[in-house]
Amino acid sequence: MTRATDTVLKGLDEIRPWVEGAYKDLHAHPELGFQEHRTAAKVAEALRADGYEVTEGIGGTGLIGVRRGGDGPTVMLRADLDALPVAEATGLPYASTATGQTADGTAVPVMHACGHDVHVASMLGFARLMAWAPEAWRGTLVVLFQPDEENGSGADAMVADGLVERSPRPDVVLAQHVLPYPAGGVGTRSGSFLSAADSTKVTLYGRGAHGSMPQHAIDPVVMAAMVVVRLQTVVSRELAAATPAVLTVGSITAGTGPNVIPDRAELQLNVRTYDEDTRAEVRAAVERIVRAEATASGATRDPEFETLAAFPATVNDEAPTRTVADAFTEHFGARAHTIDRQSASEDMSRIPEAFGVPFTYWGIGGTDPAAYEKAVAAGSLTSDIPVNHSPYFAPVLQPTLDTGVRALTAAALAWLAAPEG
DSSP states (O other), X not given: OHHHHHHHHTTHHHHHHHHHHHHHHHHHSXXXXXXXXXXXXXXXXXXXXXXXEEEEEETTTEEEEEEEESSSOEEEEEEEOOOBSOOOOSOOTTOXXXXXXXXXXXXXXXXXXXXXXXXXXXXXXXXXXXXXXXXXXXXXXXXXXXXXTTTTOHHHHHHHTTHHHHSOOOXXXXXXXXXXXXXXXXXXXXXXXXXEEEEXXXXXXXXXXXXXXXXXXXXXXXXXXXXXXXXXXXXXXXXXXTSOEEEXXXXXXXOSSTTEEOSEEEEXXXXXXXXXXXXXXXXXXXXXXXXXXXXXXXXXSOOEEEEEEEEOOEEEOHHHHHHHHHHHHHHHGGGEEEOOOBXXXXXXXXXXXXXXXXXXXXXXXXXXXXXXXXXXXXXXXXXXXXXXXXTTOOOOSTTHHHHHHHHHHHHHHHHHBOOOO
């Protein structure tokens, strides 16, 4: 496998400026989920130039590129295309000034604040190197570019649009994500890696009245306040101390003025869990508490619950994770490690689930190593190192992009490497 990896990566120095240019272009032109038309067109153009069979428009703006190298395994690797409604504050010369529209028509700034531009640029570099070294591998390579990961809808959209019928069936699915760890490192983890995430809008109904006459009202603001306080006890008092979970109320909306008691209040909350039993337990506790507080307040109408987004837990299969971890140790040496479980969420696992095949998902670092070590020494990691979704999130160009290309190459060739001899 080392010889195949070395053969494929011998062109890395030559394509590095192109990969960096692709990254900067993507970063400067981010697009929201299901609106990644320019991004998808650029990807399709690059893949076709490298001899891939390209199928566009899967699930809206999703696409795949296929390159066949004779008999052998089929490996699918996935990257995500979309950006976030965030105003960039990095000060980079290629910083985004783009705007977009949310589903309700609201104009918003747009930024690649989660590193999906790193994922796409790395995948394009990897795809080009594999095309340049057909003698190094055998089998079928599928590179998949997914829309709308941030809202948890893109993978399902591709599956619903016939991905399983429109793509060669993989033996394994692989994916990576840039994280705020030192650049140059790669981290794998078998089993539970990323949390499930459930976002819900709760509408509480009261009775409106004049602010001076609360006796005529059923105050939904007080009701909402009690719900928020009580929800904080779900994790702290209903789950075992060793059971990880997060419950956050991120939005409260009620009323239009200081002297009017409104007739309703809306909460938006997010729950993160790592297994289905805990997920069901927390969701049931949320509904129980909301309904009980509404009853306690004398609400004359039941509260309503609307699911805004739902991400599955990412649970890496043991066998492919071990295979990739061994390949990384062989290629990266001490820079390969076991990564901590993460509280972020992903919908990527919907794709291997649809094919009925195993998968593994790993992390690569994107933070300047010197800045990271300085923050560790100062005890200021949480304040000094921007994380994904921050307006200051800006992975260092190198060695982040090289690592992304190398990791995809080493991982894919663990299955696709041509026999030596």
